[in-house]
Amino acid sequence: MLNGSSFVARHDDPGPCPGDGWQLFTSVGKRGQQGPKGERGERGLTGPLATAPRIASTEIDADYNLVIRHSDNSCDTIPLRPAFEQFLMEAVRT
Numbered sequence: 001m002l003n004g005s006s007f008v009a010r011h012d013d014p015g016p017c018p019g020d021g022w023q024l025f026t027s028v029g030k031r032g033q034q035g036p037k038g039e040r041g042e043r044g045l046t047g048p049l050a051t052a053p054r055i056a057s058t059e060i061d062a063d064y065n066l067v068i069r070h071s072d073n074s075c076d077t078i079p080l081r082p083a084f085e086q087f088l089m090e091a092v093r094t
Helices: 081-093
Strands: 006-009 022-026 055-060 063-072 073-079
Touching: none
Parallel strands: none
Antiparallel strands: 006 022, 055 063, 063 073
């Protein structure tokens, strides 16, 4: 493929593409005219999700907990140690 068009070789070792050893297979099309502008959609809902806190940072603490700090200074903690222990037990068995 070259600039959106596809070529096929006419014979072995056809040389640089495009060239005498190449046949145009499909050509890239031209962009059509833009259609009419549609109507404006309804305004989206407002509420708690519109202002929901975002993840500000993450870290894994010494006890293998994933600590997620949010933009509103709240935190979530997800214990990862059980998952790591299960993984190691399964890895030893195989």
